[in-house]
Amino acid sequence: MTTPTKTATLTLNDQTYDLPVLTPTLGPDVLDIRKLYAQADVFTFDPGFTSTAACESAITYIDGDKGELLHRGYPIEQLAAESSYIEVCYLLLYGELPTAEQLADFRGRVSRHTMVHEQMHYFFRGFRRDAHPMATMVGVVGAMSAFYHDSTDINDPWQREVASIRMIAKLPTIAAMAYKYSVGQPFVYPKNSLDYAGNFLHMCFAVPAEEYVVNPILAKALDRIMMLHADHEQNASTSTVRLAGSSGANPFACIAAGIACLWGPAHGGANQACLEMLREIGTVDRIPEYIAKAKDKNSGFRLMGFGHRVYKNFDPRAKVLKESADEVLELLGIHNNPTLQVAKELERIALQDEYFISKKLYPNVDFYSGIILDAMGFPTSMFTPIFAISRTVGWIAQWKEMIAEHNQKIGRPRQLYVGEPMRNYVGVAKR
Numbered sequence: 001m002t003t004p005t006k007t008a009t010l011t012l013n014d015q016t017y018d019l020p021v022l023t024p025t026l027g028p029d030v031l032d033i034r035k036l037y038a039q040a041d042v043f044t045f046d047p048g049f050t051s052t053a054a055c056e057s058a059i060t061y062i063d064g065d066k067g068e069l070l071h072r073g074y075p076i077e078q079l080a081a082e083s084s085y086i087e088v089c090y091l092l093l094y095g096e097l098p099t100a101e102q103l104a105d106f107r108g109r110v111s112r113h114t115m116v117h118e119q120m121h122y123f124f125r126g127f128r129r130d131a132h133p134m135a136t137m138v139g140v141v142g143a144m145s146a147f148y149h150d151s152t153d154i155n156d157p158w159q160r161e162v163a164s165i166r167m168i169a170k171l172p173t174i175a176a177m178a179y180k181y182s183v184g185q186p187f188v189y190p191k192n193s194l195d196y197a198g199n200f201l202h203m204c205f206a207v208p209a210e211e212y213v214v215n216p217i218l219a220k221a222l223d224r225i226m227m228l229h230a231d232h233e234q235n236a237s238t239s240t241v242r243l244a245g246s247s248g249a250n251p252f253a254c255i256a257a258g259i260a261c262l263w264g265p266a267h268g269g270a271n272q273a274c275l276e277m278l279r280e281i282g283t284v285d286r287i288p289e290y291i292a293k294a295k296d297k298n299s300g301f302r303l304m305g306f307g308h309r310v311y312k313n314f315d316p317r318a319k320v321l322k323e324s325a326d327e328v329l330e331l332l333g334i335h336n337n338p339t340l341q342v343a344k345e346l347e348r349i350a351l352q353d354e355y356f357i358s359k360k361l362y363p364n365v366d367f368y369s370g371i372i373l374d375a376m377g378f379p380t381s382m383f384t385p386i387f388a389i390s391r392t393v394g395w396i397a398q399w400k401e402m403i404a405e406h407n408q409k410i411g412r413p414r415q416l417y418v419g420e421p422m423r424n425y426v427g428v429a430k431r
């Protein structure tokens, strides 16, 4: 636990209280208010946790003003240029970049767990064909705890490790099965000779009737998308996983909770919503109409793919994906893509607009990921499942970090009660 370096003084009702101040390795100081309620009989009020650190973590650091994202200290731009998704998984889980041997061993361990229990196939058949793949994933990942009993004891480090590898390995298989089920095609078993992203493309797009050859350029682009989504500090879904895990729930149930949270359009669901919005705009001349709508508070409309709780500068992941989008479309020979044209022009106009400048609303990671996934042939409904696959490692790394903590407490926020004071019950005949 970080030791305090200084104290802050709170004066309340003529009493003073010393609050320890904790200094992180990076980022602003943190006031330690753990004993505040016991000492001063007050709570703090922070809906949306905009000013509250709920845990210590050594995994990911974001500087929202600078637009900086570090995993275990390594800048995301360097990882995106030189690393791979599976190596980033290792880094997030174990804290250091692997040696060649460690990487080969990790890759081997993940690939040996890619198949799902055969009986899980029946599970899929219980869903409607038109179910959103995220709905199917929440159910099937939650159901993993009914299939893999030997890795649900959170107090056993070995079981925690096996559950972690199982989820990293099986999430792509589950997402691909959800997709295949929705289009009425047979499930495609994983192929362990392929790398992580290549295997996912294969499970989604191969059919028994034809040979499917993974395009290495697309596999690399997908691998990069996965890398850029692997972890992002204490965002809504990660905090959900931590909160679920804080009660001692099994890891599969916790990750299912994270998937449910990720689905929302303000979070992971934004990549689907963003591409649908770009398509709805359709042509560059309609952009001003949508910008005006986004500025109008009464419209309830927001520009999807813009804004971020933490980044008040360019999302560094969006910068990488912008280049990737150009590359992928060029390589696939997709020129004059109308959606990309709308996206580029929308970005240009929004970045010059006083409303977006004053509120520091920049394009986020979802702004460009959808264009790439669309070009690869994924339907919009698969965008958020791909985010869920990618983020699974981040959720797991954060969950493991929390479980390994001494004196870990159940998450239990307090409230500012604004309901009725105590009153007496009145029987129905007298109301």
Ligand code: ACO
Pocket (backbone or CB within 6 Å): 265, 266, 267, 268, 270, 294, 295, 301, 302, 303, 304, 305, 306, 307, 308, 309, 310, 359, 361, 364, 365, 366
């Ligand atoms: N379009 C128009 N106005 C916006 C947008 C937007 N996309 N985002 C924020 N604003 C405005 C708000 O109306 C608010 O204005 P006000 O101060 O006049 O009331 C101000 O900017 C601040 O917005 P908040 O909602 O308070 O900011 P918060 O940090 O809570 O929300 C969020 C961040 C949810 C990401 C928000 O920007 C948003 O809804 N964006 C669109 C959805 C999206 O792209 N989500 C993906 C996030 S990244 C990820 O999960 C991978």
